[in-house]
Amino acid sequence: MARIVVDVMPKPEILDPQGKAIVRALPHQGITAFTGVRQGKRFELEVDGEVTEQVLATAREAAETMLSNPVIEDVVNVTVINDATSTEA
């Protein structure tokens, strides 16, 4: 089994209220190294069998049409992960 990872982030010019809340809360844990946080989403699409170029194209289409809203978000990554542990079991 393989997985396709899709990462979606809020567009740089769109406010990210959740990220702002996180960056304000970090110092309460003594973590002061970070000046900004942006919160995005990671999707894992499971595929039976091989990830062909066609399957990858379908994943990109899903990412653009449903997994993200192009008005407020960018698809920043679509990559294949082959699970090293998932040999015949």
Place this chain on the structure above:
Amino acid sequence: MASNTFEAPLVADLSSPSPDGTLVDVRVGIVTFPGTLDDRDAARAIDIAGGTSVPLWYADDDLQGVDAVILPGGFSYGDYLRAGAISRFAPLMSRIVDAANSDAAMPVLGICNGFQILTEAHLLPGSMIRNDHLKFVCRDQRLRVENTETAWTALYTAGQEIVVPLKNNDGQYVCDQATLDMLEAEGRVAFRYVGHNPNGSLNDIAGVTNARGNVVGLMPHPEHAVEPGFGPDSTGQGPVTMGDGTDGLDIFISALKTVVNGGTRA
């Protein structure tokens, strides 16, 4: 002291003839998705306004010949993925998008979650993200009607202020600067928050319209301000007897009259 003499019925009497007999033949579809909450209030608003509400089911493929459609509020699909994102792909939405974009320009109103669905369906520009303060907000909200040329606002006067309930988690209206400039230049901001911006929306935007004025979306809930005794405690003119605010009713009558007038605005 409160002078509650029950001179007026506390609950609207739907059996009495509607104030305008020509409106009763106007059929307005109210769409229910899994997780919709305010479909029955929206249907009641249409009936009180004098029209005929028609329940529509999201998974059907048939608009049943309705003259207009309301996408009510709630949390369709639990707001999973993004508010309105999954509902947008419901079979009935394709019919609604086609009807809204057709020459007949069917009136479509999206309230709260319905507004979010309309933006996800690209019938309206922009999008809604989490409230800037990250809290759910529920309050009686003062609005200014900025555009009275739409199918849903024709009975108001330009600049008129109204009070209707507001309740949302993802109500912060956002869009890119070019879209914002276009909306302002073309007068497509239909409603604006007055006195207090409850969610950080750009330019205090509470509702927008498409270019033709048949599709309108707004975050606050006019369908909760249509019936004396069950609305806000104030109107655009000031305080009223408890719950007697009915400022939202003219939104629904506007659409009924637009349909009766053959699509030209009331």
